[in-house]
Amino acid sequence: MAKVLMKGNEAVGAAAIKAGCKYFFGYPITPQSELPEYMSLELPKVGGVFLQAESELAAINMVYGAAGTGARVMTGSSSPGISLKQEGITYCAGAELPCVIVNMMRGGPGLGSIQPSQSDYFQATRGGGNGDYRTIVYAPSSIQETVDYVMEAFDKADLYRTPVLILADGMIGQMMEAVEFKEPKKIDLPEKDWSTTGTKGKRTHNIVNSLYLDSELLEKHNLKLEEKYKLIEEKEVIYESFGLEDADVVCVAYGTTSRIVKNAIKLSEEKGIKVGLIRPITLWPYPYEIFKKINPNAKGVLTVEMSTGQMIDDVKIAVEGKFPVYFNGRTGGMIPTPASILTDIEKIAGGIK
Structure with missing residues (x-):
């Protein structure tokens, strides 16, 4: 067609x-x-x-x-x-x-x-x-x-x-x-x-x-x-995920923001940082179970949103305290950039965020 x-x-x-x-x-x-x-x-x-x-x-x-x-x-x-x-x-x-x-x-x-x-x-x-x-x-x-x-x-x-x-x-x-x-x-x-x-x-x-x-x-x-x-x-849980098993950092994003995050992940890979992605497609029901597949040695989870951080609560529930949860977001109609996300990924991977 x-x-x-x-x-x-x-x-x-x-x-x-x-x-x-x-x-x-x-x-x-x-x-x-x-x-x-x-x-x-x-x-x-x-x-x-x-x-x-x-x-x-x-x-x-x-x-x-x-x-x-x-x-x-x-x-x-x-x-x-x-x-x-x-x-x-x-x-x-x-x-x-x-x-x-x-x-x-x-x-x-x-x-x-x-x-x-x-x-x-x-x-x-x-x-x-x-x-x-x-x-x-x-x-x-x-x-x-x-x-x-x-x-x-x-x-x-x-x-x-x-x-x-x-x-x-x-x-x-x-x-x-x-x-x-x-x-x-x-x-x-x-x-x-x-x-x-x-x-x-x-x-x-x-x-x-x-x-x-x-x-x-x-x-x-x-x-x-x-x-x-x-x-x-x-x-009815639906999600996209990749790179979780050996990730240094895992990003969580949904909607159009996840497209920006994928660009940041490519930039991270060029710098030798392994970054996984969890993209909830159903925000309810939320894909809590997939978080269990994150590399236990990952340095942290970065939530990226066009808000002040409304999905963070669900991410914290999902990780069950096993990883620190960080946030990168813009609000009021502003959009996160791949460069700003990359900066946060580098900090988390280096243990300095």
């Missing part, structure tokens, strides 16, 4: 449509505005519906309604817009409604900037809204990966009846790369016998709800959700 050159936001929309998305409810915000623009043009061509809501709050509640019918539905936004959607996302998680949510992160807090950032890690991996819930979180590092995981996200949302989050950043949304639209994977998915499609006189009516006034019923529901999340943790 031929590759096509596309901007990231538009590629997300094309992948969603190919995966069977029929409804998109959103609101424009930089740097993801090309996504709703694309969907407004292309969804009607396949019998779908695009609707620009009056706000992000309205958009996510429209997602709730469409997902309740069993339809494949998506919304997208950027950091402050995703913050506004958090109430609706926790409602979708509580009601077990499958949907896909795209966050092209920008600098914060507050309105921040329109430049790329990774400062929504806490929000994405720790829930973001109220209550005991989680969402699968994919963190692609290229437009091709973004396309692939958008398609996969719809299947996983249906398989587990859960919201799935694509956590990218403004760089992925705005840059252009050649992408290939592969045929979606064929997996066995459960019937949506829970959906509200009208009884047609053939069954009792379904109720889509996240409200449980009886404490015992709510606890039972939460424990059911917890069992689902444990299953996801067992089956």
